[in-house]
Amino acid sequence: MNDITFKLGSINPCGISDAVFYIPKHYIRRWPTIEDDFESLMQGRYAEYDGDFELQQGRWWSLLYSTQGKGKISWDYQGETDCKVVVNHATLSYPKLTEAIRAFAKFASNGDFVFCVKHDGKYYIVGNRDYRATVTPNGDSGDAPGSTKGVTIDIECPDTTPLPTYKGKIVLSEGILDCDTDTFQNFEDMNTNRIIDYTERIEGGDTLRFEALGKEGRIHLEGTGPIVMEVSVDGVNYDSVDHEVEFDDGVAVAPFDFYLGDHVRISATTLTKVIVNYNDLKTN
Numbered sequence: 001m002n003d004i005t006f007k008l009g010s011i012n013p014c015g016i017s018d019a020v021f022y023i024p025k026h027y028i029r030r031w032p033t034i035e036d037d038f039e040s041l042m043q044g045r046y047a048e049y050d051g052d053f054e055l056q057q058g059r060w061w062s063l064l065y066s067t068q069g070k071g072k073i074s075w076d077y078q079g080e081t082d083c084k085v086v087v088n089h090a091t092l093s094y095p096k097l098t099e100a101i102r103a104f105a106k107f108a109s110n111g112d113f114v115f116c117v118k119h120d121g122k123y124y125i126v127g128n129r130d131y132r133a134t135v136t137p138n139g140d141s142g143d144a145p146g147s148t149k150g151v152t153i154d155i156e157c158p159d160t161t162p163l164p165t166y167k168g169k170i171v172l173s174e175g176i177l178d179c180d181t182d183t184f185q186n187f188e189d190m191n192t193n194r195i196i197d198y199t200e201r202i203e204g205g206d207t208l209r210f211e212a213l214g215k216e217g218r219i220h221l222e223g224t225g226p227i228v229m230e231v232s233v234d235g236v237n238y239d240s241v242d243h244e245v246e247f248d249d250g251v252a253v254a255p256f257d258f259y260l261g262d263h264v265r266i267s268a269t270t271l272t273k274v275i276v277n278y279n280d281l282k283t284n
Helices: 038-042 099-108
Strands: 019-024 028-030 062-065 072-078 085-094 113-119 122-126 134-140 150-159 169-171 175-178 183-186 194-197 207-211 214-224 228-232 251-256 263-267 270-281
Touching (some): 062 085, 085 122, 099 134, 099 150
Antiparallel strands (some): 134 150, 214 251, 214 270
């Protein structure tokens, strides 16, 4: 068994960050792995996910603000001897009654979500591939000037690991958060590993088909009319990708999170140029 030590006098902050990330569980296409056996712990593998959450095409994590000093994460155990399971908890506090938070409350109360919460420099997952998370969002207008108001969100989810840590990437609408280095990179500021001009491969001036080489990047399009973006995974029929892209003076730029081997089809009324900037290429 590994030694469990503590350095006296070390910095040991409490509480959680004011930035919490969440996503409906059915948006997750593939989960990272986690070791659940005693031998792994003996060999120095700790209670953390290995790899990234891979999402459905056109999906990303969303941000939920939580007032510092009113949120926390915790766990407890339940069940009989030899059958115990951990229940992970998070409590969040949103300070106002808005349309966005009420819409979240409406769907989260009977939905199944995954949350990523930052504490003491690390990111923790509350949510599980096999167990449903229970979300209880209670609202309060406050009863006097300066009194508590807003929405208190209580989350709990059974798991095999007490608050597993996550060092992978969180794909957001504007960029990517690397939970290992705790750095955020905007799509527009990404350094590209490969840039491919597909102009010569546009078929009939209105459709482009290509195979994705990386999992993140941007597509530069020139043409006219509405853009239709479709993806085929493992040779399955093409499915539309939800996106908000329109041509502006004949030019449109869109972020993407396609995965290695996905077949992509882009069409518009008239499509004259397509350049794809690939980031974070997968080589294995």
